[in-house]
Amino acid sequence: MADMNPRLSDTSKFPDPVYKETVLRPLFDGAKNHHVDGFRRIDRAHLVMLVETGILDKDLATKIAGALEAIDKEIDPSALVYTGEVEDFFFLIEKELKARIGVDIAGRLHTARSRNDIDHTLFKLGLKERIDALMERARKLLGAMIDAADRHKSTLIVAYTHGQPAQPTTFGHYLSAAIEILIRDMERFAEARRIVDLSPMGAAAITTSGFPIDRARVAQLLGFSAPLRNSYSCIASVDYTTSTYSAIELMFLHLGRLIQDFQFWTSFEVGQIYVPNALVQISSIMPQKRNPVPIEHMRHLASQTFGRARTVLDVMHNTPFTDMNDSEGETQGMGYEAFASASRVLDLLAALISQISIDPERVDQNIRRSCITITELADSLVRIEGLSFREAHEIAAATAKSVVAAKGSLTDDGFEPFLKAFEALTGRKPTVDLAKFKEIVSPEHFVAVRARFGGPAPEPMGEALKSYRDRLAAFEEQARKAAEKEAAAAAELQEKFTALMGAR
Template identity: 55%
Template sequence: MSGETVTASEAPTDTTTFPDPTYRDTVLAPLFEGVKTHFADHMDAINRAHLVMLVETGILSRQDGAAIARALADIEVNVDRQALEYTGEHEDWFFLVEAKLRERLGDLGGALHTARSRNDMDHTMFKMALRARAEDALRRMNVLAQALLEKAKSERDTLIVAYTHGQPAQPSTFGHYLSAVLEVLLADAKRLEAAILHVDHSPMGAAAITTSGFPIDRERMAELLGFDGVRVNAYGCIAGVDYVTGLYSALKLPMIHLGRVVQDMAFWSAFEVGQLHVPRSLVQISSIMPQKRNPVPIEHMRHLASVAAGRCDAVVNTMHNTPFTDMNDSEGEVQQAGYGAFDHAGRVLDLLTAFLPACSINAERVARTTDAACITITELADTLVREDGLSFRQAHDVAAETARAVIAADQPLGGGFKAFSQAFEACIGKTSSLDEAAFKEAVDARSFVSRRDRTGGPAPAALDAAFDIYQSKINALRDDLEARVTRRSRASASLSTAFEALLKDAQ
């Protein structure tokens, strides 16, 4: 009858069974395979560490702990994990392991899950997987940084044409350019390191949301799993995905920034510019045009960096407008989807580490462009301010008129003393104090560079001082990374020792 309500007792009987076949095939089975590939070893470590902590705190007796340790070890040795396929008998990998424990121990097999949840376990596994990938990326960045520094030192005095807005601007050196790239890379490395430090805090002990009524030792869990400490707020441990968004944001930046350098390499190596020579080992040929030298690795670095940045965005954007709570939007599928960003980023870093040191500057083309484009004219204006007492705007007018005249005459700037003298008299109404030798010195590219010896300039002394700073930063990043790796190695050994002691009690 219209308007009547149906009570719970009158609702249709649910005769379905879990899992629905489509849900099984589209969600549960892929997640199960993902755990096999990415997380099973981390879950083993969590199980071992949690068991050790439960025994040490007295939550479990040593006798029960020994029995569970023996069962865990038996599962690890005698269950062929790679042969396992998802059947739906157990909801996920966690429940499969628990079922294997209960097969061996009966009800005691369920005791391992005392004072924890899949919530804190999941985020701990994800952090363990992420920090390994992130630190590998950081190591590759540091290797690239060292390679850039060595190349910059060897090219300290190698002249190049520096471009702005796609046009020849001023002379600099390849070492100066590479130092600029290195500075940005080191800043990106510090940002990635900061993101890793945030990942390096354990969620274990947060349980579902609010920790536990049992006397757990969260700090001991963090220590056994190689974390730097605990993430304090339990709600934030399972709801805060900032460790994900922060890390992928930090990984995206070097891909964006290095992609700009790669684009310069494409421009510099173009036939019309010809400033950068790419060696034969990094050049592919055309299948039909025998004259072509195609520096294809540049294109691969460009698109790999773009794909890596795009994957980072995909992960971060998945978190947008999600609730501040435990949710699958930040878990297995998304975690695995992000790992490709590290794969692509690693390839970019490795290829660029090989590419840039192998390249060289075409000095003849640099000299030709320097002459044709009057790129030393800024120093002529500066010299007129210093030597003739002109205002910079007056000097700029003289320099501009000089450049116009020599370009129209298709002559190098160094041979334009007559054009300069005429421009000076036309603009200033008198003769300049510069003779032809002083004029040539003012517009010489090498002189241009050597005069720019302030902090950050391309002059040798300025670059040498910068090189020392960069080496110090590279060393600090390397040492800090090695310290974290060593800490985790010691933690792993400590966990093995504690777990083996439980196993001995079981014999």
């Protein structure tokens, strides 16, 4: 006997209890925790647009507006417990509307929209808010870094390559390199926000609607800069998510490298950074140890942030180019954790950079022990003695080798080895005397003569610091304009919605 048609024999009821607990409840809890305000704004903006375009009668809209207002006042989302009576938070609101004003009137709010365009609009509203908050912290960090670079524009440090002492520079010059990367990272965030700031509302399920909706009006009321043009793109192109988390991933990859340097430079063996007591913990058993553990916390939090952002991108990989759950509720909620840890890193790093200082004695010791000004000796011999760079380099190398072997310092112990190496190679005495030699190999001279564009000398550093402050001011102005636009949109939406509630 043939099996019965399963469609005819299926007596199960939605939702399956396992599906309810493993999928529907977490999604409902995510919506009530993260997106209640977004739902509220979308409902109100869509309602205003329906009235303004003549799609919905004002008297009916007034009843819907009153019911939405009552729901806001009577229901505490944080106290809601998912029961399975409705599929998700969207249907809960619709159920409450029906209970207050009836099925016919309540159902009219959903004219010309879908959960597809609603969901992507919710996620964009949530991301814009988080991007703006994170960028405020990034601007504070940038300001702290610029101020520190200005304070330390003449403070000598040892610069390392491949983990070894390389050349002297200034802490301000080093920080300036990190500043420029942070500025580029913030520009990537600004571009990501521009992508996020395009409204999907009005795309409905995929292809917009036969109703004469005004997509630009809804975008304006929700604080978006414009509607995203292609309606398929509104529900399929999750590049607003990937661009945001790519920007997070890169920013914290780059900041992690800076943090790792700080960890190395605070080690006992290097010790060129001094961390104040307020940011140091003492060992529970070894009272002599000063542990700058905030740097370790920043390092692992930056890595966590990077990893969380990368995970969001991995979830998007090889997904179909359509509306799909992979990019939605739980993935968005998971991504918000990246913003949370990112905020902690930015706050702590700004505090650390504002308070650390350079230990000049340790820097001087390390410069003396490592002969790192020897490059300038070679350069100066080319300019003063007319040698080729390769000849000058050979003399400088022989000088450094002798000083290091004797465990001396280039300034105090390098002149005699220099004379010997110079005469051996050229067959004559140099015009450089002891006083000139000491000037040439001093770290102060090394920095001062590197006055080219981008160098550590005072003039290029002054120009650089001004450009950084100008860029910070531009970021601040950009944020101010965005905040004003958002505030104006919120005020207009409230005004139009209030007017609907008063209409008769």
